[in-house]
Amino acid sequence: MKTVTILGSTGSIGKQTLEVIRKLDLEYELTALTANSNVEVLAAQVREFKPKFAVLMNEEAASELKYKLSDLETKVLTGKEGLIRAATVDQVDLVINSVVGAAGLMPTLEAIEAGKDIGLANKETLVVAGELVMAKAKENGVQILPIDSEHNAVFQALAGEDREVIEKIILTASGGPFRGSTKQELADVTVEEALDHPNWDMGGKITIDSATLMNKGLEVIEARWLFDVEFTDIEVVVHPQSIIHSLVQFKDTSIIAELGLPDMKVPIQYVLTYPQRQENNLERLNLAEVGRLDFEEPDRELFPCLDYAYQAGELGGTMPAVLNAANEVAVARFLAGKLKFIEIPKVIKRVMEQHQIVESPNLTEILAADSWARTQGEKEVEAFC
């Protein structure tokens, strides 16, 4: 029996994790399910899985949930304390972190300190505080199992190999909905167009990140910490079909890749059953039907967020946290119709330019940089309005 907690159970990854658990021929006990404010979906999940704890960040929503579930034994909690409680409950073996944004950092850290293995979808955790998180994981002997499709692919490709024999990691990028567009075409794209990802059905924030190529930038930083490789040894190649999920090139020139149809249930299952593999009835990849696999260089001029992420990563210290926070603000404003798509990178660049980096930051300094960048980001957004 595996005991699992899902942070962010009402989102795209959270729901797919529950879908995998429903179908797996293994016994799972769900100890806690959490969300931000989605009462309806969380209430239905609690009725089905009967966890010990259900958490909503929003207090009003939590009161409503408590009322709706008053006939059950599930304890309803709220706020940051509730989320941390869910991440650290004694009996839990594995915490799936599928919260979106830097809000996922503290529960990851607390779960690690409580000795829980982490199934990590929340890439922002490693972007904001990768060095600290990986050090804490080592200190506490916990495994960070990557759910993000590229990192899960690299993790699988690396199985049994020594860190010393890696030459480079090659992350594939779909190129997003605006691959091949001109500067003029990009100028007036709508929210709806930006949310129309060619291959993956995901939450709003990550879908916009894919369209700006910031998603790949965040993934470069995520890979740097997960696999302990230098930024110069992480390459990004555009692969529009998203069939090859990523590759590792070894020092003897061999390249190992993981392939499959674009379906997040595959990496989610791998993490849930790790170190075992289990048969499932998901659709199989038919290469002849796919016909061809294409590759091209990313358009770094049209999509400068990729380079901003490399720069933030190389600069280090508090800069990646600032990059991430400015991006979260700009994407939220774009989704709210307050900022143009092409202004997202401009906001991020301006915030980064004003930041005084703190080297080797502790958690307090990282959180302060995140908070500063959000305030600064809002000011920069206002300047465009």
Ligand SMILES: NC(=O)C1=CN([C@@H]2O[C@H](COP(=O)(O)OP(=O)(O)OC[C@H]3O[C@@H](n4cnc5c(N)ncnc54)[C@H](OP(=O)(O)O)[C@@H]3O)[C@@H](O)[C@H]2O)C=CC1
């Ligand atoms: N979707 C995908 O296919 C992939 C996602 N990822 C990563 O996984 C993470 C989740 O993505 P995705 O599932 O798409 O996101 P969604 O927006 O679909 O879901 C986010 C989840 O987090 C909850 N949440 C939102 N804000 C907060 C907060 N401030 N504190 C606590 N919980 C919060 C939401 O609750 P509520 O519903 O109440 O708002 C929801 O349960 C992201 O980091 C993303 O980059 C990585 C690879 C693929």
Ligand SMILES: CC(=O)[C@@H](O)[C@H](O)COP(=O)(O)O
């Ligand atoms: C499914 C997944 O892991 C996403 O991060 C995906 O990679 C997004 O696609 P892009 O390659 O367009 O960023």
Ligand SMILES: [Mn+2]
């Ligand atoms: Mn990914």
